[in-house]
Amino acid sequence: MKSIRYSKAFKLQAVREVESGRWCAREVERKYGITGNGTVTRWVRQFGSGKYGKVIRVEKPEEINQTARLRAELRRAKEALADTHMELALEQAYLAVACEVMDQSVEAFKKKHAGGRHTRRSRATRN
Numbered sequence: 418m419k420s421i422r423y424s425k426a427f428k429l430q431a432v433r434e435v436e437s438g439r440w441c442a443r444e445v446e447r448k449y450g451i452t453g454n455g456t457v458t459r460w461v462r463q464f465g466s467g468k469y470g471k472v473i474r475v476e477k478p479e480e481i482n483q484t485a486r487l488r489a490e491l492r493r494a495k496e497a498l499a500d501t502h503m504e505l506a507l508e509q510a511y512l513a514v515a516c517e518v519m520d521q522s523v524e525a526f527k528k529k530h531a532g533g534r535h536t537r538r539s540r541a542t543r544n
Contacts, residue, residue, distance in 0.1 A: 431460060436466060436468055443457075
């Protein structure tokens, strides 16, 4: 595959022709036989004065506030998830130590207590 390199002076000349308004980027590519999709357009973005080819994003104030609010909410959710992971790791370590002290395996303890907790209300009443 043949690779063509263009000098910076040549690129600037092509950009000047586009920015002068006489030619569009596609016409400059055809004029000089430049291959590749959007090559001259990329040069205009890279070397141009900013008059052509720059992408400008316009946001309303409420959109900016919404983005900031969503980022803060995401940060809080990530922090809460990290805290929950830390609590889980601590509980698992505590369970392992407690089972070791009781001379029982963690799996046996979990099987024995797998039914979950019962409160006074959740128990069936006898008449």
